[in-house]
Amino acid sequence: xxxxxxxxxxxxxxxxxxxxxxxxxxxxxxxxxxxxxxxxxxxxxxxxxxxxxxxxxxxxxxxxxxxxxxxxxxxxxxxxxxxxxxxxxxxxxxxxxxxxxxxxxxxxxxxxxxxxxxxxxxxxxxxxxxxxxxxxxxxxxxxxxxxxxxxxxxxxxxxxxxxxxxxxxxxxxxxxxxxxxxxxxxxxxxxxxxxxxxxxxxxxxxxxxxxxxxxxxxxxxxxxxxxxxxxxxxxxxxxxxxx
Numbered sequence: 001x002x003x004x005x006x007x008x009x010x011x012x013x014x015x016x017x018x019x020x021x022x023x024x025x026x027x028x029x030x031x032x033x034x035x036x037x038x039x040x041x042x043x044x045x046x047x048x049x050x051x052x053x054x055x056x057x058x059x060x061x062x063x064x065x066x067x068x069x070x071x072x073x074x075x076x077x078x079x080x081x082x083x084x085x086x087x088x089x090x091x092x093x094x095x096x097x098x099x100x101x102x103x104x105x106x107x108x109x110x111x112x113x114x115x116x117x118x119x120x121x122x123x124x125x126x127x128x129x130x131x132x133x134x135x136x137x138x139x140x141x142x143x144x145x146x147x148x149x150x151x152x153x154x155x156x157x158x159x160x161x162x163x164x165x166x167x168x169x170x171x172x173x174x175x176x177x178x179x180x181x182x183x184x185x186x187x188x189x190x191x192x193x194x195x196x197x198x199x200x201x202x203x204x205x206x207x208x209x210x211x212x213x214x215x216x217x218x219x220x221x222x223x224x225x226x227x228x229x230x231x232x233x234x235x236x237x238x239x240x241x242x243x
Contacts, residue, residue, distance in 0.1 A: 035153060038138060042157040045137070046166065049076055053174050055136045056182055063180055073178075073186040079169035083199040085237065086184060089208035090172060092236035093229075095129040098168070099241045103130040103159035104152070131155045133171045164243035172196075177210060178218035190218075205234040 056072055063070035091098050097105055105128050127135070134154035139147055158167060177187030184196040184207075191210070192203045199207070209229040210217040217226060 038154050039157050041138070042154065042161055045170065046161050050137065050170070050174060053137050053182075054139055055141070055176060056174070058140065059176065059180060059182075070180065072180050072182055073190065074182040075185040075189075076173055076183065077185040077196050079165060079172075081197045082169075082172060082184060083197055083204060084242070085201040085204035086172070086188075086196060086199050086207065087168060087242045088237040088240055089201070089204040089233050090211070091129070091168070091242055092240045093205075093208040093233045094132070094211060096236070096240050098129050099164055099243055101128065103128060103155045127151075128155075129171050130158050130167055132175070133167060134158055136174050136176075137170075168243055175211065176214045177207065179215045181214070181218065201237060202230070202234060205230040205237065208233050 056074065060070070060072050063072075095105065105126065111126060131151055134151050134157075135141075138154055139151060162170075173183045173185075176182050177184070178190050181187055181190050187207055187210075188194055188196040188199055188203075191207060192199060194203075206222065206226065209226050217223075220226075222230075
């Protein structure tokens with residue numbers, strides 16, 4: 001008697017496929033919602049001054065972990081009241097083509113990419129003022145390609161919605177300039193004993209030179225390196241455009 005072979009039952013993969021699609025859909029929806037959140041706040045900051053930023057909140061939390069009564073030093077100053085030397089010094093030091101690009105300096109980014117490949121890690125950013133503003137307002141100081149991708153998305157929003165003048169005004173008012181010292185006004189009072197409106201060219205160059213390592217120079221005098229860096233910035237200031 002011949003045995004009849006039953007056909008093999010094919011496994012039904014449809015439930016697994018539906019689960020994968022559902023997870024991917026949820027992830028896409030979450031990412032989209034996050035981008036809309038960033039876009040909404042970026043739009044708000046077009047004509048509203050931020051009372052705090054992600055960097056400020058993070059630094060305050062760190063300071064209060066050691067000293068609960070710690071407070072940040074921060075005071076807003078309008079763009080028109082800032083010393084033009086400070087604007088020139090910061091643009092010369094941080095982003096010489098600030099008024100010419102759309103938020104990304106591809107030449108600087110290319111050099112940074114090559115340096116990071118050689119070091120097998122992120123050792124150089126090549127960030128523009130717009131990118132630094134995006135990071136300061138919303139993100140963390142951690143270096144990763146995922147964070148850089150989010151930074152790029154926010155930078156595009158900033159450049160789309162804001163004028164260069166507003167971008168520079170926000171940047172000068174929110175970046176860290178010393179240990180718990182945020183913004184140009186607090187920085188000018190901390191280092192120069194005057195307001196940001198009264199800074200001369202050399203004082204502005206010294207302030208701009210401190211931006212990459214603000215906490216290191218917070219309570220130090222003018223080191224040899226800082227003097228040389230400020231001298232370079234001083235020489236570049238007349239070569240840049242400001243909005």
